[in-house]
Amino acid sequence: QVQLVESGGGVVQPGRSLRLSCAASGFTFSSYGMHWVRQAPGKGLEWVAVIWYDGSNKYYAESVKGRFTISRDNSKNSLYLRMSSLRAEDTAVYYCARDSLKLEPDYWGQGTPVTVSS
Amino acid sequence: QSVLTQPPSVSAAPGQKVTISCSGSSSTIENNYVSWYQQLPGTAPKLLIYDDNRRPSRIPDRFSGSKSGTSATLGITGLQTGDEADYYCGTWDSSLSVWVFGGGTKLTVL
Numbered sequence A: 001q002v003q004l005v006e007s008g009g010g011v012v013q014p015g016r017s018l019r020l021s022c023a024a025s026g027f028t029f030s031s032y033g034m035h036w037v038r039q040a041p042g043k044g045l046e047w048v049a050v051i052w053y054d055g056s057n058k059y060y061a062e063s064v065k066g067r068f069t070i071s072r073d074n075s076k077n078s079l080y081l082r083m084s085s086l087r088a089e090d091t092a093v094y095y096c097a098r099d100s101l102k103l104e105p106d107y108w109g110q111g112t113p114v115t116v117s118s
Numbered sequence B: 001q002s003v004l005t006q007p008p009s010v011s012a013a014p015g016q017k018v019t020i021s022c023s024g025s026s027s028t029i030e031n032n033y034v035s036w037y038q039q040l041p042g043t044a045p046k047l048l049i050y051d052d053n054r055r056p057s058r059i060p061d062r063f064s065g066s067k068s069g070t071s072a073t074l075g076i077t078g079l080q081t082g083d084e085a086d087y088y089c090g091t092w093d094s095s096l097s098v099w100v101f102g103g104g105t106k107l108t109v110l
Helices: none
Strands: A001-009 A010-012 A018-025 A032-040 A047-050 A059-060 A070-071 A080-085 A092-099 A106-109 A112-115 B008-014 B019-024 B035-037 B046-049 B063-068 B071-076 B087-092 B098-101 B105-109
Touching: A001 A092, A010 A059, A018 A032, A018 A092, A032 A070, A032 A080, A032 A106, A047 A070, A047 A080, A047 A092, A047 B087, A047 B098, A059 A070, A059 B046, A070 B035, A080 A092, A106 B046, B008 B019, B019 B087, B035 B071, B046 B063, B071 B087
Parallel strands: A010 A112, B008 B105
Antiparallel strands: A001 A018, A018 A080, A032 A047, A032 A092, A047 A059, A070 A080, A092 A106, A092 A112, B019 B071, B035 B046, B035 B087, B063 B071, B087 B098, B087 B105
């Protein structure tokens, strides 16, 4: 069955960087696009970024453009999110999600929490 | 302010039916597939409806989706207390090349 396991979250000071990882299993990772979605405490879902199955295309939410970088390593069945210049408003649970091949997130991981605080 | 507009909350009694609307535009709902997600308290979102009106095999047929023009609707029949959750619509925005979610709707089963 499809499994997505995020890791790398934690507490980080404003202005610092953090890299999240998402380990995928149960499907042919190299055939699917992948998304990052976040949810601030008590708030709704906010889409962050998507990467094509082969890494050829990447799109970002305006709120993270220029600060976050999505990447993948198909040889390791892994998705990454490099977050730089972190702000308090980046505090959220970060989910990775598989794309359904039609630009729709279908399977989701359990999320990893990120807290940006001094 | 979300690109997709959902009512903040809806409620109905057990056994009844409820609908949740999702309003967008020509660059979002009208020309792209709509998905719906259920988020139970303290858990990750789960896909309920994809491609406007299709259900993953694990989702009961009490859940349905429809779309007309720039609006989409999630329907839930035979409401159960276990359906109490937040529901989100989502779709691709062709003009901005981003995925967008609605603000979410909290369902209360009275």
